[in-house]
Amino acid sequence: MxxxxxxxxxxxxxxxxxxxxxxxxxxxxxxxxxxxxxxxxxxxxxxxxxxxxxxxxxxxxxxxTRAPAPAAVVPASRDLTCFEVLVSRTPFRIFARLVGKEVMSPPRPPPQQQQKLQQPEIVDAAPAPxxxxxxxxxxxxxxxxxxxxxxxxxxxxxxxxxxxxxxxxxxxxxxxxxxxxxxxxxxxxxxxxxxxxxxxxxxxxPLANHSLSLETIRPFPHLRVRTTTVASITRIRSAISHATHQFFQKIGFIHVHMPIITTTNLQDCSKMFQVTTLFNKTDDMEKLSTVNDREAVNIEVVKAAIREKSSRIEELKRSSSNKEVLLAALEDLQKANELALQLGEQKRSTTFSVGKMDFSKDFFSCEAYLSMSARLHLESYACGLSSVYTVGPVFQANDSPSKKQLAEMWMVEVELAFAELEDVMNCAEEFLKFLCQSILENCPDDIKFLSRKIDKNCTGRLHSFISTSFARITYAEAVEHLQKIYKQPIIVYDYPKELKPFYVSVKNDRKTVSAFDIIAPKVGVLIRGSQKEERVDIITSRIQELGLPKEHYEWYLDLRRHGTVKHSGFSLAIEDLIMFAVGLQDIQDAIPFPRTSGHISA
The missing domain is CATH 2.40.50.140 (Nucleic acid-binding proteins)
Incomplete structure (x- = not known):
């Protein structure tokens, strides 16, 4: 068989x-x-x-259709002798042995009968199709x-x-x-x-060819999902989203939606996208455009006149013209130069006034940004609902050419009230293992295909991730063993306070903070987490140390003034987990529509 x-x-x-x-x-x-x-x-x-x-x-x-058997050939009817019947039905050599002597060929029929035998009668049959x-x-x-x-x-x-x-x-x-x-x-x-x-x-x-690399189809995000590779990545992404809700809902967390427009600056305004409607003031923009166009034309006209007058003066100097004509030309040239200086100053003044925007006339009457993280707002709901999580986009205006950074990413962010650093580390580890197990259980064919297409070790890496306990070392130990290569996921904790944001809880040594990172092979940091500072005096001093505008954080300080509790949380970028699970080299292939510096195709 x-x-x-x-x-x-x-x-x-x-x-x-x-x-x-x-x-x-x-x-x-x-x-x-x-x-x-x-x-x-x-x-x-x-x-x-x-x-x-x-x-x-x-x-x-x-x-x-199979053709029928050939038409039967039937000889003309005549009476046959017994000898002819016997010979026709018995092999000749056997017949010879039967009679016991050598037998010559059977006698031929008379010529008249022989002629009849040579003219067979044909029975009509239907022609083969x-x-x-x-x-x-x-x-x-x-x-x-x-x-x-x-x-x-x-x-x-x-x-x-x-x-x-x-x-x-x-x-x-x-x-x-x-x-x-x-x-x-x-x-x-x-x-x-x-x-x-x-x-x-x-x-x-663009997808007519069968063998196309991820880099080749990247400019066509609206079509590339029709390839088996991107379709498999997308189904895995869907499984991660479903498993996220499944994990937290099962243990009593509440899902809340957080804003993506904020006035709160977490780190550096230069890395945040600004939200404004000032550039949509049509009248102002048209006036500004008209002024700029007019000034540009005027400056060019004056510059051309200066060149022409300068050439004229050179000619007068070489000729025998009287001094009065030459002096008049020099005076005219001086006026042209003064006009050029005035136009230049006016243009610089207009540009400066446009750059100094009046945000009181903006949509929100103040500066607003796309959020880099929802964790500060999430704390407010943890202080009323105890255990909460959110899934949504975050934004970072980072023009780094790194293959692991996007301007827009999707983040799972979690916050637990009445929880300290050890509690949240345990939660983060179990959450990661649950997601990896869900990928293997719900997307076995996709992982099998991608192991052939992208990374042959992705299946084994996921199994190892699930079955291995995460090693836990302090930041000081990590630096000390920097040359050692870890083949298992590790949790690094107790970072120097200079390396972490202002809201992380400061330890008693006043040098380190209660923060941790889960670092995995192939991708690096998968999860960032920390215990939040609940003491209002310490967090206020941290805001002042970093030179942040305190008025922007009054609502956040209120959480410490009114019924504060110890609380901790962590965040996971879905794209980072997909890179780890699949073995992708470029994060643009882990999201349906990638946005990076200088690139937004759809």
């Missing part, structure tokens, strides 16, 4: 009912190909499937629900089949059949009706 047939025979069919998508009559491909029997139990079922064509091949197919040559289209179709593609077979004589190509979207109806030839899938769809074809411009379709 062939290996493909053995594999088919080893699969035990499941129930043969077709599971339709709840909000249409379409059957999701994962419900066919993701079954333990690879869809064999659904053979013979009529289904409607949709998706995008990954490959298209057209093959000739012989569909011929001609072989019919047809063409069949074989399409590999994927709807994004799984790694596997479904082979779809359609007769090229069907309407719209000729419009199909790589990238085309289709919706077809047909019958699932067991494939006669061995392959990765054991069922295929024999098309009976084509319900929809979304054509594609094959010449300009």
């Amino acid at each position: 062939a290996s493909g047939q053995s594999a088919v025979a080893s699969l035990k069919p499941q129930h043969n009912s077709v599971e339709q998508f709840k909000y249409s009559n379409r059957v999701v491909l994962k419900s066919i190909l993701g079954r333990s029997d690879a869809g064999l139990g659904l053979a013979g079922q009529r289904v409607v499937v949709g998706g995008w064509v990954k490959s298209f091949k057209e093959k000739a197919h012989k569909d011929a 001609a072989t019919v040559q047809t063409s069949v289209a074989y399409l590999r179709v994927n709807d994004g629900s799984c790694v596997a593609n479904l082979q779809v077979v359609a007769d090229t004589k069907m309407p719209l089949v000729r419009d199909m190509a790589v990238g085309v979207s289709i919706l077809v109806e047909g019958v699932l059949e067991q494939r006669s030839e061995p392959g990765k899938q054991f069922v295929e769809l024999k098309v009976e009706n084509i319900l929809h074809v979304g054509v594609v411009d094959s010449k300009n379709y």
Whole structure:
């Protein structure tokens, strides 16, 4: 038995009912190909499937009716002698042994009878039908629900089949059949009706080639999810988001939405995106544009006049013109230079006044920014709900060319009231292990595919991450053992206070703070966390030390003035975890629409 047939025979069919998508009559491909029997139990079922064509091949197919046996040749009827009947039915050598002597060839019939035997009578028969040559289209179709593609077979004589190509979207109806030839899938769809074809411009379709690197498709974020690689990364990202809610909801955390526009500066304003509507003042911008255009024209005109007057003066100096004409020309040139200086000063003054914006006239009547983190606001809800978390975007205006930084990232941020540093470290470790376990359980095919495509060690790395206890060392020990390479995740804690933000709790030595980082192989820091400073006097002095505007943090200090408790939290960038899990080299491939310095394509 062939290996493909053995594999088919080893699969035990499941129930043969077709599971339709709840909000249409379409059957999701994962419900066919993701079954333990690879869809064999659904053979013979009529289904409607949709998706995008990954490959298209057209093959000739012989569909011929077998020709009947040749027309029987019947000799002309005559009476035969007993000797002729015996000879015709007995092999000659056997006949010779039977009679016991050498026998010559049987006697030939008379010429008249011999002529009759040489003219057989032909019985009429129907002519054999001609072989019919047809063409069949074989399409590999994927709807994004799984790694596997479904082979779809359609007769090229069907309407719209000729419009199909790589990238085309289709919706077809047909019958699932067991494939006669061995392959990765054991069922295929024999098309009976084509319900929809979304054509594609094959010449300009950027994903027409089968082998495309992540870097090649990066400029097309709106299309790249149609590749198996990016689709797998996206399904893993979805599993991480789902597992995040599952983990925290199960242990009693409350999910809250935090603002992304803030007046609070966490670290450095130069790294924050400013939010303003001042540049939308159409009248002011038009006036400014008109003034600038007019001044630019005036300056150019004056400069041209100065060049012309200077040339004229040189000519007068070389000629025998009288001194009065020369003096008049010199005076005219001086006036032109003075005018040029005035226009230059006016332009600098206008530019300065535009740069000094009056934020009292802005939308919020003050300076506002896109948030770099929600953790300060999250503390306020932890001080009323005890244990909370949020999932949302954060922004950083960092123009570093690093492959591990984005201007926009998605962050899981957690805050626990009545919790100290040890408590939050335990929570963070268990959370990370739960996410890795969820990836392996819910995306096994995606991880298997990406281990072949990107990093062969990603599966083993996830298993190791789950089964290994995180080593815990202080920052001082980490520096001391800087040359040692850790092959397991580690937690570094007790950082010098100069390395961490103002809100981190200061330890009794007044030199270190209760902060920690979880560092993993391949990606570096995965989680940053800390115990927050609950003492109002210490956090006030820290704000002053760093030169931060205290008026912006009065609401934050109120949390310490009114019913303060010890509380701790941590944050995880989803893109960093995806890089770790999959083995990606560039963080732009871990997010659907990457935003980096100098790049925003959609």
